Amino acid sequence: MRFVSGTPSNDMPGIVPRWEWRTFGTHFGRAEDRFAALTSREVKESDELYFLSADGDTVKVRDGLMDIKVLKEVNSDGLEQWTPAMKAAFPLAVADVGKVFEALRLDTPRLARDAYTLDQFIDELAMPGSGIRVVQVQKRRARYTVGGCMAELSDVRANGHTTQTIATESEDPSAVSAAVRELELGDYLNTSYPRGLAAIIDEVAERYAMIDVGTNSVKFLVGERTRDGSWRAVVDRAELTRLGEGLDKTGRIAPEALERTAHAVAGMVDEARRTGAIAIAMVGTAGLRVALNSDDVIAAIRERTGVTLEVISGEEEGRLAYLAVLAGLRLTKGSSIVFDTGGGSTQFTFGHGGHVDEQFSVQVGAVRYTERFGLDGVVPRDVLHEALTAIAADLTRIDGHPPPDALVGMGGALTNIAAVKHALATYDPDVVQGTVLDRPKSTDR
Numbered sequence: 075m076r077f078v079s080g081t082p083s084n085d086m087p088g089i090v091p092r093w094e095w096r097t098f099g100t101h102f103g104r105a106e107d108r109f110a111a112l113t114s115r116e117v118k119e120s121d122e123l124y125f126l127s128a129d130g131d132t133v134k135v136r137d138g139l140m141d142i143k144v145l146k147e148v149n150s151d152g153l154e155q156w157t158p159a160m161k162a163a164f165p166l167a168v169a170d171v172g173k174v175f176e177a178l179r180l181d182t183p184r185l186a187r188d189a190y191t192l193d194q195f196i197d198e199l200a201m202p203g204s205g206i207r208v209v210q211v212q213k214r215r216a217r218y219t220v221g222g223c224m225a226e227l228s229d230v231r232a233n234g235h236t237t238q239t240i241a242t243e244s245e246d247p248s249a250v251s252a253a254v255r256e257l258e259l260g261d262y263l264n265t266s267y268p269r270g271l272a273a274i275i276d277e278v279a280e281r282y283a284m285i286d287v288g289t290n291s292v293k294f295l296v297g298e299r300t301r302d303g304s305w306r307a308v309v310d311r312a313e314l315t316r317l318g319e320g321l322d323k324t325g326r327i328a329p330e331a332l333e334r335t336a337h338a339v340a341g342m343v344d345e346a347r348r349t350g351a352i353a354i355a356m357v358g359t360a361g362l363r364v365a366l367n368s369d370d371v372i373a374a375i376r377e378r379t380g381v382t383l384e385v386i387s388g389e390e391e392g393r394l395a396y397l398a399v400l401a402g403l404r405l406t407k408g409s410s411i412v413f414d415t416g417g418g419s420t421q422f423t424f425g426h427g428g429h430v431d432e433q434f435s436v437q438v439g440a441v442r443y444t445e446r447f448g449l450d451g452v453v454p455r456d457v458l459h460e461a462l463t464a465i466a467a468d469l470t471r472i473d474g475h476p477p478p479d480a481l482v483g484m485g486g487a488l489t490n491i492a493a494v495k496h497a498l499a500t501y502d503p504d505v506v507q508g509t510v511l512d513r514p515k516s517t518d519r
Contacts (some may be wrong), residue, residue, distance in 0.1 A: 076090070076395045077249055084211045087509060088210070089147055089157060090245055091134060091147075091155045091156065091157035091245075092155070092156065092157075092243045092244060092245055092405050093149070093153045093154070093155050093243060093244060093245065093246070093247040094153065094154050094155070094241060094242070094243040094250070094264075095152075095153050095154075095157055095241065095242050095243070095251075095253075095264050096239060096240065096241040096242075096264060096266065096267065096270065096470065097239065097259065097262040097264070097265055097270075097352060097353075098230075098237055098239045098265055098270040098273065098274065099237065099238065099239075099261070099262075099352055100240070100280065100281055101147045101239060101280075102238070102240060102259065102262075103258070104258040105240065105257045105258050105259050105491070107391065108256070108257050108258060109216075109218065109225075109227050109240075109257075110456055111118055112220070112423050112511050113218070114216040114217060114218050114220045115217055115218060115219060116216075117214065117215065118213075118214075118215045118217070119212075119213065119214050119215075120136060120137075120212075120213050120215070121210070121211070121212055122135060122136045122210075122211045122212075122213065123135040123136075123192075123208065123209070123210060124198060124208075124209040124211055124232075124267075124268070124271055125174070125178065125206050125207070125208060125209075126206065126207040126208075126209060126268055126271060126272055127178040127179060127180055127205055127207075128179075128205070129179050130177060130179050130180070130268060130452055131143060131144045131145055131159075131177040131178070131179075131268070132144075132156065132177075132266070132267055132268055133174055133177050133178055133410065133509055134211075137239075137430035138163065138164065139162060139163055140160065140161070140162045140163075140164070140166055140170065140174060141158070141161050142158070142159045142160040142161075142173060142174065142177045143156045143157065143159060144156065144157060144159045145159050145266070145336070149247055150380065151197040151247065151251050151380065152263065152264045152290050152380055153247050153250055153251065153264060154264060154266060154278060155247075155436045159173070159177065160173050160174075160177075162280075164190070164191050164192050164195075165189035165190055165191045165194075166189060166190045166195060167188070167189050168185055168187075168188060168189070169483075170314060171185060171190060171195070172197070178205075178206065180204075180205050180206070183199060183204075186198070186217075189298060190362075207272075209232050209233050209271055209275060210233055211230060211231065211271070212230070213228050213229070213230055213231075214228060214229040215227075215228040216228070218251040220242060220256055220257060221249055221252050221253040221256050222244065222246075222249050222253075223242045223243060223244040223246075223249050223250055223253040224242065224243050224244065225240070225241070225253060226239075226241045226242075226343050227239075227240055228240075228241070229275070232271050232274045232275055233274075233275045235274045235275055235277065236459035237274050238272075239267075240257070240259065242257070248491070253409050254508075260382055261353045261354055261355045261356075261381075262274070262352060262353040263347065263350065263351065263352055263353060263354065266463050271351055273350075274298060275442055278350065279298045279299055279300060279301075280298070280299045280352060281296055281297065281298045281308060281349060281350050281351045281352060282296070282297055282299075282351055282352065282353050282354075282355070283295070283296045283297075283309075283342075283343075283346035283349075283351040283353070283354040283355070283389045284296075284297070284354075284355050284356075284357075285339060285342050285343070285346075285354065285355070285356040285357075285381075286356075286357055286359065287317065287339065287356065287357065287358045287359070287375075287383060288317070288358075288359050288361065288364065288416050288417050288418070289317055289318035289321070289359065289360050289361035289416055289417030289418035289419075289439055289441050289442075290314065290315075290317070290416065290417025290418075290439070290440055290441045290484060290486060291312045291313060291314045291315060291316075291417065292312060292313050292315050292317075292335060292338045293311075293312045293344040294309060294310075294311055294312065294313075294341070294345070294346075295307060295309065295310050296309040296345075296346055296349050296351055305401075307503065308345070308349055309349065310426055310503040311501075312486075312501075313338040313342075313366065315331065315334040315335040315338050315415075316331055316334065316417075316441065317332070317335045317359075317361050317362075317371075318331070318332075318365075318417050318418050318439075318441045318442075319331045319441070319445075320445070321361055321364070321365060321418075321441075322442060322445055322446065323445075325364070325365065325366045326360070326365055326366050326367045326519050327362075327365045327368070327370075328474065330376060332370075332371055334376070335371075335375075336374055336375050336378050336379075338382075339356070339375055339378070339379060339401040343380070343381055345378040354381050355384075356375075356382070356383045356384065357383065357384050357385070357386050357391075358371075358372070358383050358384070358385040359385075359386065359388075359391055359416055359418065359419065360388070360416055360417070360418030360419035360435075360437075360439060361384055361417065361441075362383075362419045363384045363387070363388070363418075363419075364418070364503070368385060371383075372385070387435075388419055388421055388434070388435020389421075389433055389434070389435065389515045391414065391419075391421045391434040391435065392412070392414065392421030392422065392423040392434070392435060393423065393430065393433060395412055395414040395421055395423060395484055396412045396423040396425060396430060396433070398484070399412045399482045399484070400427075400428060402507065402508075403480075403482065403508065405427070405428050405480055406428070407427060407479075408426070408478075408479030408480060409424070409425070409426050409476075409478040409479045410424075410426070410478050410479060410481070410482060411423070411424050411475070411478045411480075411481050411482070412482045412483075412484065413429055413481075413482075413483055413484070414483075414484040414485050415438075415439070415440070415483065415484070415485035415486065415487040416439050416440070416485055416486070417439045417440050417441035417442070417486070418437070418439040418441060418442055419435050419436060419437055419438065419439050420435070420436055420438040420439065420485075421433070421434075421435045422434055422435075422436070422471075422472060423456070424478070425477065434471060436468055436469060436471055437468060438465060438468045438469060440487060443461055443464070443465065446461075446464075447460065447461040447464075447509075449461060467477050483511075488511075489501070489506055491511060492505075492506045492509040492511065493506065495502040495509060495511065496509070
């Protein structure tokens with residue numbers, strides 16, 4: 075629980091603070107289907123005027139009143155507790171002007187009047203260089219009830235820029251968190267109205283973060299949606315944490331492996347927030363699918379980061395890999411096989427263009443064979459032969475499939491082979507992505 079300091083203490087009598095969660099954006103995935111299935115209880119349209127500062131609370135003019143809400147508290151789930159602090163008619167008295175500047179966390183300038191009309195406030199106190207930005211906002215708010223909470227889907231136009239925002243609020247923070255999950259928005263970060271509006275008018279590109287907690291490594295990507303709808307990688311890196319170390323023998327994630335992984339994930343979550351990601355999706359794969367204590371791992375990471383890790387099936391892992399290949403390499407014609415190698419398993423997806431014909435997951439992974447045959451060091455030729463024989467036996471499910479027009483590999487093993495081809499000392503995703511490997515090159519080193 076975090077208390078916010080420096081906020082005005084002039085709470086309005088009889089008003090109960092409410093916990094709020096909000097996100098801004100143009101795409102909300104499955105949440106859009108959730109809202110489409112609901113019936114709105116009311117729709118409101120309004121023209122409002124917001125006053126923004128670098129680190130201020132919510133200050134706006136609606137229905138002819140200067141309206142201030144101050145942030146009182148932020149809980150461990152990132153929910154914010156806001157409370158109305160002032161609603162005052164124009165002309166504003168000097169004391170009320172002071173409250174506006176206090177809420178904006180700005181020094182009150184020398185005041186030349188005993189009271190200010192709205193035009194006088196803008197022209198004389200919120201002019202360029204004052205530290206205040208004036209934003210004209212038009213809203214169309216459709217309100218619903220989700221899990222006992224007020225839920226709102228709004229179309230917003232701010233100084234000519236359009237977006238949407240989804241919000242939920244209640245006096246009960248646990249109900250708000252549950253409503254967010256029910257709307258399938260649990261991956262999205264809470265963004266207050268002032269911060270959201272600032273991003274809109276500054277034309278800040280939407281950024282999304284992805285964390286893939288694998289058996290051998292944790293992969294981290296922050297992608298930015300460009301104006302033409304394409305994607306640009308802002309951060310693309312991985313950390314070797316060996317989460318599945320000893321898993322084959324014990325069936326459990328070891329405490330040391332959990333600590334290494336949780337530490338790496340926490341750093342990635344912090345970096346995603348610093349880069350301005352509006353959502354963080356985190357998934358776990360083969361190691362967490364089979365570990366007896368996977369629930370403990372999920373809880374520990376949730377406690378450390380505030381983000382919930384979702385363990386996905388091998389089929390879902392393969393489907394996502396296939397979609398990534400279609401988007402990244404633009405494979406729209408012919409047959410293709412996409413395989414994704416990991417520390418604990420390998421996913422195969424067979425398809426034609428955007429259609430998936432077949433997909434499955436096999437227990438073929440780097441960590442699994444490394445520990446089974448001691449491949450982290452020099453081994454005799456007969457041990458190597460034994461390992462290759464075991465791998466071939468575990469891959470028999472791919473036998474009988476016809477050669478595809480395109481064979482695409484993903485994952486650490488393929489990345490390492492590509493790095494050898496390009497003689498890379500440091501991983502460079504721009505060089506590795508799209509590398510073409512022929513059979514002799516991939517087997518003669």
